[in-house]
Amino acid sequence: MKLTLVSRSGREIVKGGIQLSDSATVADLQEAIYKRIKKHPSRQRLTLPVQPGSKERPVVLNYKKSLNDYTSGNSETLTLVFKDLGPQVSYRTLFFFEYLGPLLLYPVFYYLPVYQYFGYKGERVIQPVQTYALYYWCFHYAKRILETFFVHRFSHATSPLSNVFRNCAYYWCFGSYIAYYVNHPLYTPVSDLQMKIGFGFGILCQVSNFYCHIILRNLRGPAGEGGYQIPRGFLFNIVTCANYTTEIYQWLGFNIATQTIAGYLFLAVATFIMTNWALAKHRRLKKLFDGKEGRPRYPRRWVILPPFL
Amino acid sequence: MATSSVSCFEDIEGIGSRACLHCSRKAFALCSNCCCIRGLVRSPITATLPQIGSRLFLVWGILWSFPETRTHLLVSSLLISWSITEIIRYSFFGFKEAFGSAPSWLLWLRYSTFLILYPTGISSEVGLIYIALPFIKASEKYCIRMPNTWNSSFDYFYAAILVLGIYVPGSPHMYKYMLVQRKKALSKPKSE
Numbered sequence: 457m458k459l460t461l462v463s464r465s466g467r468e469i470v471k472g473g474i475q476l477s478d479s480a481t482v483a484d485l486q487e488a489i490y491k492r493i494k495k496h497p498s499r500q501r502l503t504l505p506v507q508p509g510s511k512e513r514p515v516v517l518n519y520k521k522s523l524n525d526y527t528s529g530n531s532e533t534l535t536l537v538f539k540d541l542g543p544q545v546s547y548r549t550l551f552f553f554e555y556l557g558p559l560l561l562y563p564v565f566y567y568l569p570v571y572q573y574f575g576y577k578g579e580r581v582i583q584p585v586q587t588y589a590l591y592y593w594c595f596h597y598a599k600r601i602l603e604t605f606f607v608h609r610f611s612h613a614t615s616p617l618s619n620v621f622r623n624c625a626y627y628w629c630f631g632s633y634i635a636y637y638v639n640h641p642l643y644t645p646v647s648d649l650q651m652k653i654g655f656g657f658g659i660l661c662q663v664s665n666f667y668c669h670i671i672l673r674n675l676r677g678p679a680g681e682g683g684y685q686i687p688r689g690f691l692f693n694i695v696t697c698a699n700y701t702t703e704i705y706q707w708l709g710f711n712i713a714t715q716t717i718a719g720y721l722f723l724a725v726a727t728f729i730m731t732n733w734a735l736a737k738h739r740r741l742k743k744l745f746d747g748k749e750g751r752p753r754y755p756r757r758w759v760i761l762p763p764f765l
Numbered sequence: 766m767a768t769s770s771v772s773c774f775e776d777i778e779g780i781g782s783r784a785c786l787h788c789s790r791k792a793f794a795l796c797s798n799c800c801c802i803r804g805l806v807r808s809p810i811t812a813t814l815p816q817i818g819s820r821l822f823l824v825w826g827i828l829w830s831f832p833e834t835r836t837h838l839l840v841s842s843l844l845i846s847w848s849i850t851e852i853i854r855y856s857f858f859g860f861k862e863a864f865g866s867a868p869s870w871l872l873w874l875r876y877s878t879f880l881i882l883y884p885t886g887i888s889s890e891v892g893l894i895y896i897a898l899p900f901i902k903a904s905e906k907y908c909i910r911m912p913n914t915w916n917s918s919f920d921y922f923y924a925a926i927l928v929l930g931i932y933v934p935g936s937p938h939m940y941k942y943m944l945v946q947r948k949k950a951l952s953k954p955k956s957e
Contacts, residue, residue, distance in 0.1 A: 642912035717917030 457523060459485060460535040462505075469493065469538045476523070478531060483519045489538070498614040501539040520681065544614035551604040554623045558631030559597040565635040566590045580641040585651050589638050589714050592655060596662060596706070607669050611682040630722045637716040651713045658709025664691065665702035672699060684744055686754060695758040696741065697734035704730060704761065727761075734760035812942050815935055820847070822928065823890055830907075831900045839892045846886035853878060876947040883943065887936050894929055901925055 457478050461469040474488045486497035503514035504526060514537065517526060527534050564570065566587075571580060637643070645651065667690060675685040691698035704727050711719040738759045747753030759765045823843070828835055857875045860867035867875075902922045909919040 637916050637918075640911055640916065643916055644912045644914055715914070715916055717915050 457527075457531060458533045459523070460533065461489065461502075461538045462535060464537055464539060478524065479522060481520065481522050482517045482526075485523060486519060495540055496544070498544045499541040501541050503537045503539070505535055505537050541616060543617040545617055545620055546614055547608075547610045547612070548604055550615050550620055550623060551608075552601060553620060554627045555597045555600045555604070557624060557628035559594060559601070561628060561631050562593050562635040563590065565632070565639040571641050576641050578641075582639075583643065583645050585645045585713065586639055586643060588651070588655055589710070592658060592710060592713075593635075596710075599662065599666065603666070603669055607673050609673055609676040609678070609682075611684075630718075630725075634716060634718045634722060637718045638714050646713070646715050650715075654709050654711070654713025656709070658706050658713065661702045661706035661709055665699060665706055668692070668699040668702055684741060686741065686745055686752060693757075695760060695762055696738045697730070697760045700730040700734050700760050731760055731765065734765075812939065815931075815939060819890055823893060826925075827893055827897045831897050831904070833900050834893055834897045837893065837896060839889045839896070842885055843889035843893060846882045846889060849878060850882050850886070872950060876943070876950050879940075879943045879947075883936075883940055887932065887939075891929060891932055894925055898922065898925060 457476055457480065458473050459476060460473045463469055470489065470492050474485065474492070476484060476488060482502065483497070485502070486500050489495065489500055490497055497519070502517040504517070506512060506514050515526075517536070523534060524531060526536075566582075569580070646654075671687060671689055671692060675687060676683060687696070687698075691701065695701055704723070707719075707723045707726060711723055738757075742754045745752055745754040828840065834840070853871070853874050857867045857871050860871060905921075907919065907921040909917065911918050
């Protein structure tokens with residue numbers, strides 16, 4: 457089979473095309489392209505050409521499928537559209553560096569005498585709530601890192617490199633911003649009861665969140681093939697993105713206990729981001745599981761935050 | 766809106782900085798509202814939001830809050846730059862709404878005066894924020910200090926410095942955007 461590769465503007469990417477056996481897979485093609493133009497398979501996006509003026513989204517080739525699946529009748533030649541997605545990093549790498557920042561930066565404000573550089577000289581008295589907040593925070597990000605390596609099964613293997621800078625800026629800046637206020641020498645704690653309620657509720661939500669991740673993990677096979685299933689069990693019976701719900705409530709618990717504007721601001725931004733993800737996921741699952749052709753129909757559920765959405 | 770800008774322009778030479786500031790506040794409050802309704806409908810938010818933001822910040826956050834800045838020369842250059850830009854811009858929109866199209870000389874003005882007025886306007890904005898800094902620091906206005914029940918703080922001095930920092934990538938972005946718009950607008954056939 458002869459494969460012709462063009463860019464979205466029509467320029468030929470690989471001069472003379474690529475010759476492969478008829479039973480070759482998309483992955484074989486990506487390897488061959490890599491040998492010719494030195495762009496790693498994870499940054500290659502191959503799609504079937506669309507009719508000019510067509511509003512349909514192009515069909516993206518799945519790396520596991522055979523190339524024959526994408527030819528219609530004539531299996532001698534196939535023209536594919538190539539897009540370079542830019543340098544990629546694995547999701548594991550991305551998450552690891554995102555979460556490492558808050559894990560390491562927060563204790564800096566707790567243990568090291570940084571506040572003297574902000575003009576606060578003299579002894580600093582550490583209050584119990586500040587110590588519990590440190591443990592809670594570090595437990596949270598250590599949990600996230602461990603989940604990244606041992607629990608999560610990703611839908612895509614990689615993410616663009618630029619996301620590393622953007623995501624790390626978000627986590628590291630907010631982490632430092634919150635750490636500054638919670639560990640401040642002039643920090644005013646809330647009542648003991650409020651602190652206990654906050655941390656207690658937060659721990660409960662973190663454990664629930666972990667259980668949600670286990671349920672999601674079991675929806676996918678270990679080979680890294682991604683794919684989508686209808687989540688069932690525990691809170692997933694009521695809400696599509698129960699993992700985001702428990703994450704949001706977990707931060708709420710932290711903020712009830714520590715009470716800083718910085719913390720609540722972080723909660724607001726995180727809720728906004730996760731709500732957008734949840735809406736996209738809910739939409740995707742409803743579209744995929746439409747009840748036709750033997751597929752189950754996606755049940756009626758809250759998206760992320762009952763009773764609001 | 767255009768008339769209040771014009772009368773403001775005359776006031777600068779006439780009555781003095783006090784009256785000028787009063788009417789300019791009104792003019793720019795209206796201007797901002799108009800911008801929101803009309804500007805955002807036509808232009809991308811990355812171009813209109815910085816403009817509205819900088820206008821509001823300069824008028825309320827600097828000039829109204831720190832009277833010591835009002836007598837500076839840069840206030841005149843600021844108001845002249847803004848006024849001429851707005852008079853041309855709203856005349857252009859006015860013609861389009863009333864007659865369906867604007868005369869080609871007005872189109873040319875709209876997409877050419879910015880070449881001078883953006884640098885003068887932006888320099889005036891940056892200059893005024895800079896000269897206001899010592900007053901901001903000394904007065905502690907709008908600052909929130911620790912300790913407080915919400916464990917939060919705000920320092921207007923450092924926030925103003927951050928705003929100055931935004932001008933560094935923001936000004937080339939705005940200028941480049943206008944250059945692109947100029948190319949598109951002035952190369953179109955006369956029918957537009």
